Amino acid sequence: MTFRKLMRNTALAGIIIAGCPAGTMAEGARIAIVGGKADDPFFAKVKRGVDDAGQLVTARGGSVNYPALQSCDNLGPDAAELIRTAVSQNVDGIAAPNWVPEAQDQALQAARDAGIPVLLCNAGGTEKAQELGAINYVGTKDYSAGLAAGEYASRNGAKNVLCVNTFPEAANLEARCKGIIDAATENGAAARQLPLPASSFGDPTAVSEAIKATLLQDDSIDAVITQGSQHANSGASAIAQSGAAERVMLGTFNLDGASLYRIKDGTQAFAVDQLGYMQGYLAVFLLDSYVNYAMDPPSKPILTGPVIVDAANIDATIAGVDAGAC
Numbered sequence: 001m002t003f004r005k006l007m008r009n010t011a012l013a014g015i016i017i018a019g020c021p022a023g024t025m026a027e028g029a030r031i032a033i034v035g036g037k038a039d040d041p042f043f044a045k046v047k048r049g050v051d052d053a054g055q056l057v058t059a060r061g062g063s064v065n066y067p068a069l070q071s072c073d074n075l076g077p078d079a080a081e082l083i084r085t086a087v088s089q090n091v092d093g094i095a096a097p098n099w100v101p102e103a104q105d106q107a108l109q110a111a112r113d114a115g116i117p118v119l120l121c122n123a124g125g126t127e128k129a130q131e132l133g134a135i136n137y138v139g140t141k142d143y144s145a146g147l148a149a150g151e152y153a154s155r156n157g158a159k160n161v162l163c164v165n166t167f168p169e170a171a172n173l174e175a176r177c178k179g180i181i182d183a184a185t186e187n188g189a190a191a192r193q194l195p196l197p198a199s200s201f202g203d204p205t206a207v208s209e210a211i212k213a214t215l216l217q218d219d220s221i222d223a224v225i226t227q228g229s230q231h232a233n234s235g236a237s238a239i240a241q242s243g244a245a246e247r248v249m250l251g252t253f254n255l256d257g258a259s260l261y262r263i264k265d266g267t268q269a270f271a272v273d274q275l276g277y278m279q280g281y282l283a284v285f286l287l288d289s290y291v292n293y294a295m296d297p298p299s300k301p302i303l304t305g306p307v308i309v310d311a312a313n314i315d316a317t318i319a320g321v322d323a324g325a326c
Contacts, residue, residue: 028061029291032086033283034079034096035068035122040202041229041256042276043068046122049280057288064284065091072201075170076103083107086116093117093287097139098124098132099170108132117290121283122276123172126301135290136297138282140274140305142172146179148306149225149251149272153180154187156269158223158249161191164211164235166227168195173227176253180225190220204234211238215248223249229256229271236262255309260321263314273317274305 033050036043047066054064067082069075079099084107086094094111098104098120111118112133120129121138129137146163153161161184163177177193184191194214200206207226215221215238226235232252239248250268252259254276262268282302289295309317 028063029057029092029288030062030089031057031064031093031095031284031287031291032089032091033064033066033121033280034082034086034094035066035280036072036097037070038066038068042254045276046280049277049282050284051280052277053281053284053288057284060288060292062092062288062292072167072198075167075198076100080104080107083111087111087114090114091116092291093119095119095121095138095283095287097122097172098128099172101128101171105132108134117287119283119287119290121279122274123170129301136286137301138286138304139279139301140303141301142175143179145253145272145274145306146176146181147183148179148308149176149253149270150180150183150191151187152270152272152308152310153223153225153249153251154184154189154191156249158184159189160218160220161189161223161225162211162214162221163191163193164207164224164226164231165193165195166201166207166231167198168193169198176227202230204230204237207231207234208238208241211235212242215239215242215244219244219247222247223251223269225251225253227253229254229259232256232259232262232268232271236268255317255321257321260309260314260318263310264318266311270308270310272305273307273309275307278304 035046038047050066057064069078080103083096094116108118118134119136120134126137163180165173165177167173181191196210224235226232235250239245251270253272255271255273259271
């Protein structure tokens with residue numbers, strides 16, 4: 001009998017139990033991990049972590065499903081629908097980012113009402129996890145990640161920072177930009193957000209053209225920080241095409257091969273990593289352990305970042321990527 005089924009058959013519902021009760025036997029948990037498109041550079045890492053941890057679940061007789069968004073055009077409602085589908089399939093545990101709370105909170109609460117343990121990962125944070133009764137949050141604090149990016153840029157000479165937001169309705173991206181602006185302001189620099197329509201997400205040309213136009217209109221901008229590694233590629237192109245390579249620092253959230261090697265050759269200053277592989281792996285491991293053995297780690301949240309990658313640690317980071325650990 002899984003822990004969730006045990007809870008349904010006793011008066012223990014709503015009580016947090018920690019440890020490994022004697023006699024509890026694993027039956028095999030059916031777990032759903034809601035995520036972004038698997039061909040997205042960041043979520044490909046998350047999916048690899050899900051798959052690796054899923055081998056342990058399979059060995060215990062369970063299964064892991066990764067229902068993924070097909071696009072970001074309708075982010076909140078589509079994510080909510082994936083959660084509702086997992087609830088209708090009577091899974092034993094659900095992990096999901098809470099990108100758009102207004103659209104997703106009701107679906108996450110429906111999972112809790114059905115007795116399904118919920119874990120927030122990648123987006124949502126501790127307060128939202130507590131509000132929804134989630135067992136934990138695994139990921140980064142997006143505002144803190146923004147603070148780290150804004151502080152790095154402003155302390156390394158930037159006086160006018162542009163935060164490129166390719167999905168303004170997403171709470172985590174808004175929090176990052178706010179952190180950048182607050183940290184830059186604290187260090188005596190200016191900063192603002194460049195909000196782009198959601199249709200630009202995943203459209204490298206649209207992102208590049210928007211950044212280039214902004215740089216040409218305002219030659220005081222000396223730092224551009226993008227929201228994902230694919231958009232860092234667009235930022236690098238825009239900086240080069242606008243003739244601003246000598247004056248504009250490039251930073252981004254998340255990593256891919258191109259960003260790593262730009263940092264290595266000095267054409268990108270930094271990246272703020274959040275260890276997507278670890279987010280996927282831990283989401284599966286924690287849910288499986290909770291469902292089968294009532295294991296509830298006291299550390300809340302479990303943070304996977306922010307981690308600054310720059311010239312000082314780029315070689316070690318590349319080695320980690322090559323080994324499949326990042």
